[in-house]
Amino acid sequence: MLHLLADWALLDDGFAPDVLVGVADGAITDVTPRSEGATGERVAGLLLPGMGNLHSHAFQRVFAGLTEHADGGGDFWSWREAMYRAAARMTPELYAPVMAWLGKELLKGGYTSVAEFHYLHHRPDGSPYARRTEMAASLVAGAEAAGIALTLLVGVYEAGGFGGAPLTGGQNRFSNDVDAALLMAASLRVHCGAVVGLALHSLRAVSPASLRRAVDGFAGQGPIHIHVAEQRAEVATCVETLGAPPVAWLLDHAAVNGAWCLVHATHANAKEIADAARTGAVIGLCPSTEADLGDGLFDFPACQEACGAFGIGSDSNVMLDAFAELRLLDYGQRLRGERRNVAAGDNGHSGRALWQQAARGGAAACGRAAGRIATGLAADFVVIEPTAEAFGQKPDFALDAAMFGAVRAPARHVMVGGAWQVRDGVHRNEAKIDSGYRAALKALGA
Numbered sequence: 001m002l003h004l005l006a007d008w009a010l011l012d013d014g015f016a017p018d019v020l021v022g023v024a025d026g027a028i029t030d031v032t033p034r035s036e037g038a039t040g041e042r043v044a045g046l047l048l049p050g051m052g053n054l055h056s057h058a059f060q061r062v063f064a065g066l067t068e069h070a071d072g073g074g075d076f077w078s079w080r081e082a083m084y085r086a087a088a089r090m091t092p093e094l095y096a097p098v099m100a101w102l103g104k105e106l107l108k109g110g111y112t113s114v115a116e117f118h119y120l121h122h123r124p125d126g127s128p129y130a131r132r133t134e135m136a137a138s139l140v141a142g143a144e145a146a147g148i149a150l151t152l153l154v155g156v157y158e159a160g161g162f163g164g165a166p167l168t169g170g171q172n173r174f175s176n177d178v179d180a181a182l183l184m185a186a187s188l189r190v191h192c193g194a195v196v197g198l199a200l201h202s203l204r205a206v207s208p209a210s211l212r213r214a215v216d217g218f219a220g221q222g223p224i225h226i227h228v229a230e231q232r233a234e235v236a237t238c239v240e241t242l243g244a245p246p247v248a249w250l251l252d253h254a255a256v257n258g259a260w261c262l263v264h265a266t267h268a269n270a271k272e273i274a275d276a277a278r279t280g281a282v283i284g285l286c287p288s289t290e291a292d293l294g295d296g297l298f299d300f301p302a303c304q305e306a307c308g309a310f311g312i313g314s315d316s317n318v319m320l321d322a323f324a325e326l327r328l329l330d331y332g333q334r335l336r337g338e339r340r341n342v343a344a345g346d347n348g349h350s351g352r353a354l355w356q357q358a359a360r361g362g363a364a365a366c367g368r369a370a371g372r373i374a375t376g377l378a379a380d381f382v383v384i385e386p387t388a389e390a391f392g393q394k395p396d397f398a399l400d401a402a403m404f405g406a407v408r409a410p411a412r413h414v415m416v417g418g419a420w421q422v423r424d425g426v427h428r429n430e431a432k433i434d435s436g437y438r439a440a441l442k443a444l445g446a
């Protein structure tokens with residue numbers, strides 16, 4: 001049994017002082033504000049609920065920053081070719097150290113869990129490994145080495161485009177039909193410690209009939225994620241072939257509910273966003289990747305207006321800091337709407353509004369009982385210390401300053417399931433994981 005005594009903790013109704021938090025078996029057993037003088041491990045600063053990262057493709061990190069030149073292409077579709085080349089080189093042996101390093105860096109960025117949208121299943125020629133879950137097992141091993149909670153979303157990927165277009169070279173490793181994905185999910189649920197979910201790649205890659213079968217076969221077993229409406233070209237082709245834009249089509253043809261995460265939804269219109277909000281589905285926003293790829297800007301005010309659930313994902317993993325990701329989310333909306341503090345509402349603080357809502361949405365999308373500091377939930381915490389400028393100010397200002405005025409990544413200590421993984425900004429296995437990652441990059445020729 002562990003007791004933390006935090007100077008300030010972010011509870012459901014705001015920051016409370018001198019909060020005693022009991023932890024046993026990885027979960028929060030009690031939360032008692034105003035416990036000054038109680039015995040416990042002192043936590044100087046602000047104790048926040050850990051952030052769930054609802055969308056990641058770990059392998060994409062290995063070429064982060066390497067397509068920012070004219071040969072990298074001018075749009076998403078040319079970037080995708082570079083992504084296929086990186087995917088082609090990955091092996092099960094190299095995937096674990098890549099995931100371990102990514103998990104470590106995500107922890108240092110304030111994320112305590114990550115939903116890995118996993119579709120890199122097979123050998124480069126498309127034939128399965130002797131054990132179909134070989135690549136998934138590498139992700140599990142890597143996440144365990146880092147100590148980040150993993151939600152493994154097993155990908156269904158059947159077609160190269162709308163209307164059942166055949167897969168092309170780079171996509172063969174991803175090829176996975178509904179039956180294979182459901183079997184892999186069942187096997188992983190028994191053999192690995194991760195939360196297991198389903199990743200329907202997109203309406204481009206999964207036909208309406210397959211989507212129906214997958215959802216019927218998986219309903220009630222875990223989170224279901226899908227890429228939707230990331231690109232205007234995708235929306236236009238969806239309207240042409242299916243008769244409606246992706247989010248509207250999905251809401252009409254699948255029993256979307258709180259187990260779903262609609263990733264990107266960048267070009268969903270206000271009605272689609274409001275309709276999606278009513279289902280309880282989480283919108284998965286990935287501002288840094290969406291900016292990097294020139295996707296466009298999601299209508300975030302429409303989502304807030306509809307009280308829609310949302311969370312953030314690091315997606316292609318060009319940015320690994322939850323605070324910066326949320327800042328970019330709000331900054332994009334400030335630029336779009338020519339106003340400030342978009343998430344704060346009429347009288348709130350931007351930092352608190354963004355962190356609380358994204359932590360709840362992220363936990364839901366990761367299928368974890370987490371995302372708040374409350375009895376019975378996972379003991380996943382991030383501790384920040386006030387910046388010099390915010391020192392002595394009310395804690396809401398300290399969180400705002402960490403998100404909007406930090407000089408370095410704000411997370412100081414990070415706990416997952418009751419165990420500290422990062423102390424004073426250093427991961428408990430930093431050097432070993434770094435050297436494994438460097439060796440993997442060398443082997444990949446990256």
Ligand SMILES: [Zn+2]
Pocket residue numbers: 055057117227263315
């Ligand atoms: Zn993605």
